[in-house]
Amino acid sequence: MNTKIMMIDDDPDFVAGIKSILEKADYSVDVAHNPKDGFQALQAGRYDLLLLDIMMGRGAEGVALARKIRKDPKLKEMPVLIITGLREQIAFLFPGQSVHPHFVETDELVEKPVEPKLLLEKVSSLLALAEEKKQKVPG
Amino acid sequence: MDIEMSFSEEIANVMYASHGNPITDCLQCGTCSGTCPAAEFMDHTPRTIIGLINAGYKDEVLASNTFWSCASCYHCTVRCPAGIDIADMMYALKRYSMWKGEHQEGLIGPVFAQSFVKMIVDSGRSYEPLLAPTYIFKNGPRGLVQEMQTATGLMLKGRLPLLPKKIKGLKKFRNMVRRIIPIGEPT
Numbered sequence: 001m002n003t004k005i006m007m008i009d010d011d012p013d014f015v016a017g018i019k020s021i022l023e024k025a026d027y028s029v030d031v032a033h034n035p036k037d038g039f040q041a042l043q044a045g046r047y048d049l050l051l052l053d054i055m056m057g058r059g060a061e062g063v064a065l066a067r068k069i070r071k072d073p074k075l076k077e078m079p080v081l082i083i084t085g086l087r088e089q090i091a092f093l094f095p096g097q098s099v100h101p102h103f104v105e106t107d108e109l110v111e112k113p114v115e116p117k118l119l120l121e122k123v124s125s126l127l128a129l130a131e132e133k134k135q136k137v138p139g
Numbered sequence: 140m141d142i143e144m145s146f147s148e149e150i151a152n153v154m155y156a157s158h159g160n161p162i163t164d165c166l167q168c169g170t171c172s173g174t175c176p177a178a179e180f181m182d183h184t185p186r187t188i189i190g191l192i193n194a195g196y197k198d199e200v201l202a203s204n205t206f207w208s209c210a211s212c213y214h215c216t217v218r219c220p221a222g223i224d225i226a227d228m229m230y231a232l233k234r235y236s237m238w239k240g241e242h243q244e245g246l247i248g249p250v251f252a253q254s255f256v257k258m259i260v261d262s263g264r265s266y267e268p269l270l271a272p273t274y275i276f277k278n279g280p281r282g283l284v285q286e287m288q289t290a291t292g293l294m295l296k297g298r299l300p301l302l303p304k305k306i307k308g309l310k311k312f313r314n315m316v317r318r319i320i321p322i323g324e325p326t
Contacts, residue, residue: 010152012144033144034155055238057156058230060320086322089238092253093260094322101321 003127004046007031008038008065009053009083014112018051018083021116022123035065042075049127054084066103077133079126080104083119085112106130146197153231159216159224165189171215171225181205185215185225188232201241206232207248247274260316263306267299 005027009015012033019029030045032038035056042050050069054062062082069075082101101109106129108122151161165186172184183191183203191200209229216226236242237249251273258269268290275286293299306312317323 010149012149033148033152036155054321057153058234061156063319063321086320090256090320091322093257093320097323099322103321 002026002028003048005029005049005051005123006038006042006045006047007051008033008035008056008062009051010034010056011053018114018119021119025120025123027123035061039065039068042069042078043072047078048130049123050078050080051123052080052082054082054086055089060086063103066107070104076105077130078104079106079130080108081122081126082107082109083112083114084109087111106133146195146200147193150192150228150231150235153235154224154228157224157227157231159219159227160222162189162223162228163193164221164223165193166221168220170218170220174214174218176212176214177208177210180208185209185229189223189225189228200232201236201239202243204243204246205229206236207242207246247277260313262303263309263312264304266303269303 003026005022007015007018007029009018009031010033015031015033019031022029030041030047032041038052052062052066054060056062062084066080066082069078069080080101080103082103084099086099099109099111101107106126108126110118110122147163151163154162167186167190169184169186171189172178172186175181175185178184181204183199183205185205188200188203188205191203206229209226211226211229213226216224219225233248233252237252242249251270254270254273255265258266271286271290275283278285290299294301
């Protein structure tokens, strides 16, 4: 079965680049450009992984979306890869400090710009981890 | 094949949480421009800006000082017959132009906004003398003297503290900010 990835990011140029990298690696990618459309799509469809941007709408709204996903019984197990340019945009507030994930059960964070190789590595390791977890549950 | 996203759609995405109607509903009636108290300081009126966005003139919009001159009085939003939250659109354009790093040179707005946010996150409250350098030199020597006279007057009357004050429970406040912005130690 084809692995389905959802991507929520409001930067159309960045989305186009990442989408083509993932599609070349045989993943099927759906895109939403704001958190509202993204959450609706996640609820309507079935996705194996979410790529999530942080800075959208009025500010760090990707964080709010990640927290909403964590509370949703259907979505909380879904692995989330956060891809963010947060540091570039608001690092003046917190010089030299690290950006941290841990909003959902399984998540990881990479900062923009992303190396294609690193992206594919993270995607496949998160998918493998989720698969492993799924198989453990019934046993 | 992906269809390239229009500028109007990009702005709609940045404004996704707005309670108003989409800006493509604009009738170009000009009520916003007629009612705007800051229109005389803008190089394009609010009506023109909406028209330019809907027509895809991204460079013209980003190069304009319109949204940086907006005083956020919300008169346009209240009076818009198409129900567009125009003041929210002005904020969206500010965020968008800072995000893309494309705005007019020498504007007070972007630097002022950054200094203000940093000050609030650091101390929990506003302290005017720290904000002053972002605009105090913009109006020449006479403007500088005028600002200093006002500040001295305020200080003598005890309306302007000499040293910045911090709020009580600053640590808790910072933890709260870190819940919203995931930088620093996880809370």
